[in-house]
Structure formats: structure tokens, C-alpha cells
Amino acid sequence: QKEVEQDPGPLSVPEGAIVSLNCTYSNSAFQYFMWYRQYSRKGPELLMYTYSSGNKEDGRFTAQVDKSSKYISLFIRDSQPSDSATYLCAMSLGGFKTIFGAGTRLFVKA
């Protein structure tokens, strides 16, 4: 069993839809939770960074962490075609080793 599970998709939504992306994990000791966005043939770039549980909002993006359920989510409101990318969840105990999910491919249709 992988430490971090993420549905690879693809997920296809119309422009303006609310998108929900999710990951589950097995290691209850994870403290840092991140979402990276990766455009085709580019490197990942950080979208959201959360320490421990709770919600964090940044513009159209909201990250949620539920440590009791070992479940993290990323919500995208008013999705745009420019949001079409692969979204990678990632988590860490602290330290140098960050564990990534396999990524979910998102397509937002105009």
C-alpha cells in the first residue's frame, strides 16, 4: 500500500465549476501538507502549504486537512481553462523527505 493515495483521473469539468481533489494517507505522523500544480512538460510549483489540521484559503483555492480521517482536499472555485494541469498532493513529517501522490489530471473545458 502506498503511503499517499491519489486518484489519477482524468477529471473533466466545465469552466466555472467547483473542483474537488483529494488524497488519503496512511502515516498519521505527517505534519505538513501541500498541493503542487504541474503543467504539461513543466516542473511542479507549490499552490498551498498547510501545517497540521484545518483549512487554508488563497483566492479561488482552499486546502483542507482532516488528520482524524487522514484525508486532505483541494477545492478550486470558479475553475478556469488555465487551471487545467496535474495536481499533486504532498506531505511530510518535517525533515527532508516529502512524499508525493501520483497526481490527478484536471481538464477544465471552456
Place this chain on the structure above:
Amino acid sequence: NAGVTQTPKFQVLKTGQSMTLQCAQDMNHNSMYWYRQDPGMGLRLIYYSASEGTTDKGEVPNGYNVSRLNKREFSLRLESAAPSQTSVYFCASSQRGGANTGELFFGEGSRLTVL
């Protein structure tokens, strides 16, 4: 602002050949990393360098060696390439390490095919 620069961007090798992937960052970051990305597997850590002069194994180090040449540069070497090493390789850097690594800044990747 270049950020993290990787060379080469594409490479085709034959089984048994060797090669070195180069990485340089201009953000004065302390820590640097090499990841590989395979379909369905996500990013997996090969090696990392917490600071200049140190290197440590990650999740999948077998078949690779690394050198932290100075604070800016971190290279990844394949001594005898195998088809299983066909992948996209990403170099990354971070300002902090230890208790809170913080944001990873990635290069654009090096696409390696081993025939």
C-alpha cells in the same frame, strides 16, 4: 530569474552507458534534491543534499550517485544505465530543511530514455 536549471532536457542512452544530469539553482538555497517521476508513481526522492558538503539517500537511490559540487550545483550520475531508469528527472531546491523543509522549487525536468 532562472530559479532551478537542469541540463540536458532530453537524453537517449543505450543500456550500460553512463551520464550525468546537471542542476544549478540561483536562489541561494541550502538544500537540493533529485526526484524521478514515473506514470502512476508520483515523484520519488532519489537523493538529497541537506547542505553543501552532505548527501543522503532517498527512497530510490539504487543505480545512482550524486555530487554536491558547491552550494549552487547538485549533479546526478547514472553509472550504468538500465531501461528501468527511463523516467523524467526533476531537481529541486529549498531554503530550509530539517524540521520544516518548506517550499520545494523544481526545475523543468530532464527526460531520459534508456534503450
